[in-house]
Amino acid sequence: MHTPSDVQIDPNTVLGKVVTVLYAFTVDDHGLSLAELGRRTGIPKGTLHRLVSDLVKVRLLDRTQAGYRLSGQLFELGMRASTERSLIEVATPFMEDLYERTHETVHLGILEGTEVVYISKIGGHRQARSPSRLGGRMPLHCTAIGKALLAYSDPEILERVLAEPLERRTPKTLSGPGLLRAQLERIVDEGVAYEREESAMGITCVAAPVLDPDDRPIAALSVTGPVARFHPERHATSVRAAAAGVAATLARRARMSEPE
Incomplete structure (x- = not known):
């Protein structure tokens, strides 16, 4: 069973059993027998x-x-879920613009616990084979979106990530806490994060955070492509501008909804 890293389930309660059953399903499951559900849930x-x-x-x-x-x-x-729905609604035109500029896969992700959750994805026929899935989760330290979110997160989230072993997804995954911390500092300086075959071999990525007025991460946008044809540095400015556009639109909507 794969549950979010910050979800605590008490299997002795009715609610706990319901949640355990629902989380027993993975994105690849098209149907589970009662016996398999029993094996996964206990x-x-x-x-x-x-x-x-x-x-x-x-x-x-x-x-x-x-x-x-x-x-x-x-x-x-x-x-x-109004927050995510509003975010996707605002971000979609900017994501479509990024796709038209790059013709590569565009992601929108949010921080949940110590993982990134992908809530929107645009990709054409040429999209790279990426481990990301709509509604799926990935560790923060090995994805561009995750690092963009982590770089601007509260210090306690960073310390929680660094306190655990950094899962090595590929030979190029950053597994040293010191190296990750240094990279996060550069992300804050440059406003963009990169992934270079750290979550899966053969793909590279550039991401930028969508920040609220207090510079806290709301979400992050990324463009992903195969290393053979995609050069993420060439699109850093576009991704950063798209993320800033989403942030500005969300801030304007928030101001308009405030009571006078």
């Missing part, structure tokens, strides 16, 4: 059967020939 078969039956009734799970899967109702609920 919930006794009788309890699990009653639980998934109730989740089907309230349309949080669908039952198919392949077993059980997450339902479209969950997607609808997720789209009601």
Whole structure:
């Protein structure tokens, strides 16, 4: 089961069991049998059967020939999250502009715990084979978006990341805390972050943070392409300008919504 790094689940409560079942599904699952759900969750078969039956009734799970899967109702609920919805709405025109400039994959990600969550993605037929998935998570230290977010995050988040072993995704992943800290300082100076085959071999990336008026990270934008054709430094100015445009639009909307 993969849960967000900052989520604590008490499996002894009904809510805890529900959350455990929902988080048991991965992005690659098209249907899980009751036996597989039991293996992943550790919930006794009788309890699990009653639980998934109730989740089907309230349309949080669908039952198919392949077993059980997450339902479209969950997607609808997720789209009601006003902050992310507003962010995607504002960011999309800027992401489309970046795509037209580069014809490479454009991502929008947010910080959650000590991970980046990808909430929007634009890519054409030539998009690079990237480990990122819409709704997926990646460690902060090995992605350009993650480093852009981490560089502007509260010090305690940085210290929490540096206190844990830095997972080595490829031979080029930064695994030394000192090297990562130095790179984050350069990101603050330059306003952009780079990834060079650190999350997956063969891809490179440039990202910039979307900051609030107090320079705290709201999100980050990135462009990713294969090392054979994509030169991230050439697009640093465009990515930085797009992130600044998103930030300015969000700030203007916030001012307009304030009571007089």
